[in-house]
Amino acid sequence: PAMAEKKTEFKVAWSIYVGWMPWGYLEDSGIMDKWADKYGIDVEIVQINDYVESINLYTAGEFDGVSATNMDTLSIPAGGGVDTTALIVGDFSNGNDAVIVKGDGGLADLKGKSVNLVELSVSHYLLARALDSVGLREADLAGVVNTSDADMIAAYATDDVEAVVTWNPLVSEILEQPNATKLFDSSDIPGEIIDLMVVNTQTLADNPEFGKALTGAWYEVMALMASDTPEGVAARTAMGVASGTDLAGYDAQLASTEMFYDPADAVAFTQSADLPKTMVNVANFLFEKGILGEGAPSADFIGVAYPDGSVTGDPDNVKFRFDPSFMAMAADGAL
Amino acid sequence: MSYVTVDDIHQSYDGRPILERVSLTVEKGAFVSIVGASGCGKSTFLRLLLAQERPTRGDIRIDGAPPAQEPGRERGVVFQKYSVFLHMTVCENLIAGESFGESRWGRFFGAKKRAARERALQTLERIGLAHMADAYPAALSGGMQQRLAIAQALTARPRVLLLDEPFGALDPGTRIAMHDFLLEMRQETGMTVFMVTHDLQEGFKLGDRVLVFDKPRWDPHEPEAYGATITYDLDARRDNVPTPAAPDASLEGTHP
Amino acid sequence: MSYVTVDDIHQSYDGRPILERVSLTVEKGAFVSIVGASGCGKSTFLRLLLAQERPTRGDIRIDGAPPAQEPGRERGVVFQKYSVFLHMTVCENLIAGESFGESRWGRFFGAKKRAARERALQTLERIGLAHMADAYPAALSGGMQQRLAIAQALTARPRVLLLDEPFGALDPGTRIAMHDFLLEMRQETGMTVFMVTHDLQEGFKLGDRVLVFDKPRWDPHEPEAYGATITYDLDARRDNVPTPAAPDASLEGTHP
């Protein structure tokens, strides 16, 4: 149904993660409303406690946009046939995700150990890349044990757990334990774990104001966050509290997150030639794990479109698009 | 003019025949006493009359109507293990005898309610339970519960009343008072009564007819091979001259 | 030589006095029949003897022992609403009368089990239930259940047996057979029996003494103001000469 559907009310979902905390702040501070009013629309930002559920709900059509990683966007909405556009490239993980082992040792020592992680998540991807880097494969491990992120810290405290892969703020929490050693983190594969705000392509095409309002609001907060003015500190403090820590803790997490405060940086990142390579890597990983839908014939069965018009994967089945045009408008001050 | 017609019924449980070839006609307003050895099938016969169970063979008609599928208001009953509603007070139990059949919601309101309570209290006075009107049945003695069960059944004024050893738990004095109460109500409503009793004297005193249930055939090696039927049908008005019943033929009522 | 001593007991429910100043001594092996109006407190008295309830005042001793805290093997009972174990077959119910008291696990094994079943079948033959030995009580008629309950209580051979209208649901023939069974067992075990009955004839036939429960004081405006007590204590062996009981004094047994 390619009928253009104009509407004025939009809902986006987000879940707690260091790079997405600004979404909560946007809603609470009224900045979102301000921008929505500017474009004559209404945008509701809803926090969903469960990250996967928020993407599922977006995929099922309950939301017009959702905060997600590049990998999960490829597997869930794009894999589920929902044509999705990366509207805002917020940051990439630069140390936020880590492989941690109890006691001393190196990556090679993971051989024969079991690793607790959220299976099929970016942690799993990170582990695959880490093992790659020392020539190991997942089969060399004693096994991976699916462990809910909510229970990761408690799980780490039990004797059954030898190694974990997880993300912040859990990483910093676990690293505080006396015997925890970080073996590998996302700063070793910079730019591969990307945190996005993705929206429904059709909705965006029909309602460009929606994209403009979201992008405009986002970069207003980015500017605020980046500044060390009292307002900026207050904003980061609020985000820290909302994620269960304080200003210092939040700043520490930001340190391992490559935030694109400047829209121009985000545009440049999106246009870089590394992005297609990353996405092919990710697609291969997903296919190997059977996540691209049980019926997926090959790793390149979903097409991903890039700003220059190039496509990786199947060009007849493009379901995931990187579109920096709205970020570019922000960079140009055109919003 | 037969009112209740029992036509060649048979009943067995788990393949064991209990009743065999029982046929009977009873006139409207008759009082039929039923006696017989313990376990011979008297209660079973009442359950069949009540339409609580369906016979294996044969059928029972009241006033020529097709055999009933389930118990209804035209048949009242007092069970051998007398039971009243444990969740209602004594007075409410009695009122239920009226309200269940007459009110859409099974409950009276306003003036009707007051009148019904008044009547119930009178009845309770009559059966010696007035002082327990607002108690729950759990606080009644065995005989008191039995009296309440009888009064409740009578209050509904059924056309056919089935009584299974109704006076078994009463002392002689109370028993006579309850006899009077029953006979009075019967006079008033003209109902047809079937009463199982073990007291022959009582059976003959109250009944117009006394039916004796027994096994007509008996195999000493297999006492359970045959069921019971009506072996005697005595006219309680004609000074107890036993007249053997013809089990295969439907009996004409002996009541004038 | 008093065996059962009832010393000035009072019992009330919800503040309503039921029994007042009941005193009694009974010799070992005596058979005491109890009669009285419906609701006067006969079953209550048996419950007190059984130690199922404790009296509001006074106490009951058997063989000089301190008042029992709860029912036990020395007292057997047949309730007015006769009840047997619904989850055991007829035969198992009877065997339970032996095995509950004699075996550690409440169950016999091996040869003992076979012997117990043999005895049980004999008893069942005696009370006319042999053909139902392996049926569950739900398939028994009222009178059959009552017979089973009596036989079960007797099988346990209690020292004091409490019977609450035990023969109420039986036809005259069966009733006499059960009388004989009871008297025989009593002969054999020398147990002391208390039996509530509404059949005076039966009370005098079986009992050595007949106690009459009634209200000695009576306020016509408030029939519930006073409780009942033993108003007559008749010697059933001396041709029924009524001797008024002295309610305040403990009565010496009249049995020779």
Next chain:
Amino acid sequence: MLLLPFVAVLAIYAIASDIRLSENPRDKLLPAPTTILETAQRLVSEPDRRSGEILFWKDTAISLQRLAIGVGLAAALGLSFGLAIGLFPHIRATLAGFVAVLSMIPPLTLLPILFIAFGLGEISKIALIAIGVTPFLIRDMSQRVLEIPAEQIVKAQTLGASSLIIAIRVAIPQILPRLIQAVRLSLGPAWLFLIAAEAIASDAGVGYRIFLVRRFLAMDVILTYVVWITALAFIMDYTLKRLSEGLFPWAGKDGL
């Protein structure tokens, strides 16, 4: 006596916490009882910096409201379907299997479908509670209706009661205490479903809060909420018990 097991649990906790804390003073898993008390004090008194509300009370109010509506709905459905299935063989034949199957579906696995069907708002949370406990209530209620002795239903029919009257005057009053009991038994699962629903998509409520802080293992907050939930649930449980005892004096006492 009553407090003994509670004291024991508290003591075990205190010791375990002490051991862990002495090993690692920053251990979060088993905070010292004093820490929990301090946290609790802070939670119930300090307003949220962002909204100025005291989140603890806001969470409680919202969760209780959801719970009350969800459980109320489930109770109403459980009673109506339970009655229909228990009383009417036709409905039983159609629905019994379906309800049995329904009760086996783990609702939490179908959350995405539930969220789409009921949205993300209040309705989905209430629906999850209702969906979670209704099958249990229906099954328990219908079972209890079936346990009403057949005599009671027959008795009501002979008094002229229609199906409606049997339902509202005989069946409902008799199973209402059971309904309350069943609701009490399902309070635990109801809280579980509430917490599960709030954990996934919500911005207030005790379940939301617990899962929010679970990420950083703020066991002091979690334990405060858990103790509070347990206390609330227990108060509800106790209130329902007392209510049942007050409303249905004829029903036996509830055990737990």
Next chain:
Amino acid sequence: MLLLPFVAVLAIYAIASDIRLSENPRDKLLPAPTTILETAQRLVSEPDRRSGEILFWKDTAISLQRLAIGVGLAAALGLSFGLAIGLFPHIRATLAGFVAVLSMIPPLTLLPILFIAFGLGEISKIALIAIGVTPFLIRDMSQRVLEIPAEQIVKAQTLGASSLIIAIRVAIPQILPRLIQAVRLSLGPAWLFLIAAEAIASDAGVGYRIFLVRRFLAMDVILTYVVWITALAFIMDYTLKRLSEGLFPWAGKDGL
């Protein structure tokens, strides 16, 4: 008749799925019934690429084992504590309140503590199931023990039964059918806890698989597993019902 509601649900699903699929042919939320069938076929037959095992059967076997041990443990605890609380007033006074409080603690909120106590392995999963359903079973069992008529206990005492014998020969046989019923009612919650436990830390089992594939909204896989779980649970339920009817012929029929 029996299938009617199932057909209706299936039809509603098919229509809803069709509507969604016509909007987005690759919609994953409500896959077409044919897709589910294909997926199911693949799941039950195709071995895993990595391990060569058919994961579906492996998951099933592991989950069933956990469930059986957890529920078995819970049933044993429920029966023993239920008996102790129901039969002995002293134990009731000490434990009743504690169990009532215990049953209100939502176990899922205390997972971190459970991990510390039971580790992350099999034990913690079994423990979660047992902890989840035991309080319900204890409460239901003790209630059912209390519902055993006092006469039955008194009768057993008069036959000389010790507390042990009352427990094993009177109480247990009478509540075993109730235990089976209660276990049937708790199968739903047991699966719920199993799935929750497997979702949290595991590498096999149906709950693990469901939560894993939730990562890419493979509703076809989820629905296959849910249908399978429901079928398994229903078969267990039905088997238990038949078992109960076979073992306890004296108990009334189970309704659902």
